[in-house]
């Protein structure tokens with residue numbers, strides 16, 4: 056679809072009319088084979104970066120030389136960015152160190168990629184070039200390294216995490232034994248990775264369909280402690296993923312992380328540091344970690360309404376889903392599901408009493424007024440959020456006569 060029309064197709068047409076052959080490669084091709092929407096559409100070309108820049112300029116597209124030494128030019132077409140990267144190949148120099156240079160060989164470029172499923176490319180007329188059996192692996196739910204896993208991991212330790220990320224997203228069944236053994240053998244290399252690269256892979260890993268099962272494999276292999284620390288609740292994460300799937304809810308990283316690894320604030324703080332979470336991500340994660348306790352259909356709907364009032368619809372749904380997952384109830388449990396969808400049926404009214412209302416009743420501004428307002432809010436919630444003026448006046452009178 057994106058190959059025949061839209062901005063990617065237009066860019067491919069311009070590049071193929073110009074200085075070399077251009078093909079979509081990697082993730083977009085992999086996803087297209089199984090009917091999944093692409094993340095980014097990456098393009099490889101036999102043209103050198105300077106030729107890419109002038110060809111797209113002539114067509115009126117903006118380009119940014121994002122990694123010109125690596126051969127990458129980002130081209131903007133109709134507001135969307137595409138990375139166009141010149142084919143690369145390794146040339147052996149002294150038998151140990153490889154030097155990268157621009158090449159013309161599609162297979163050599165593919166062989167530098169990490170997994171067979173990530174090494175396919177498509178010509179513009181839709182012919183698949185699959186040099187290492189990627190399509191068969193994809194259909195069999197198998198993530199395999201291209202070449203010797205140990206060697207490929209030593210070239211780039213991030214591939215350990217990428218292996219598990221792609222396994223969690225695309226695989227069925229057990230991880231490839233040779234790959235898993237290599238990941239375990241080379242695990243100390245994870246410590247050398249930059250926080251930024253680590254973060255990107257972990258955030259994608261936790262939102263994968265089989266994140267819980269995959270993280271359990273990693274935990275059993277001793278790989279998880281150094282990455283996120285603490286006690287990982289992989290079973291809870293698996294249940295959350297299944298609940299989200301049944302309820303047709305999107306997977307979101309902070310909620311997944313909360314189910315996986317947050318019980319107390321220290322857990323949230325540790326994840327913030329390890330994964331360089333943004334303030335927004337941290338606040339959401341920490342809020343879930345504190346707020347899910349006590350949410351349970353057995354406690355009645357009013358208790359749930361109180362959480363929804365305090366946390367808002369998104370925060371409430373996060374908390375209810377994590378509580379659901381932690382409860383161990385079956386993912387299709389009706390009572391839990393109703394609890395989790397409360398925000399779709401009920402909207403919390405605004406608290407109808409202000410400080411001025413109390414001043415009108417003889418309160419003076421200050422700590423006493425604040426305490427009275429808090430007590431009134433609690434009484435108002437306990438009375439099931441009344442909105443009628445007479446009921447509200449009654450609540451105020453009760454408080455003021457008891458004074």
Ligand code: ATP
Pocket residue numbers: 080081082083093094095097167168169170173174211213214217259
């Ligand atoms: P997604 O759909 O999640 O973006 P992707 O396959 O596009 O998945 P990217 O990280 O965007 O993954 O990388 C694009 C492509 O570049 C990969 O498909 C792979 O061919 C290659 N690649 C990326 N990172 C590496 C790496 N560390 N080692 C080898 N090849 C890599």
Ligand code: MG
Pocket residue numbers: 082083094095096097
């Ligand atoms: Mg991508």
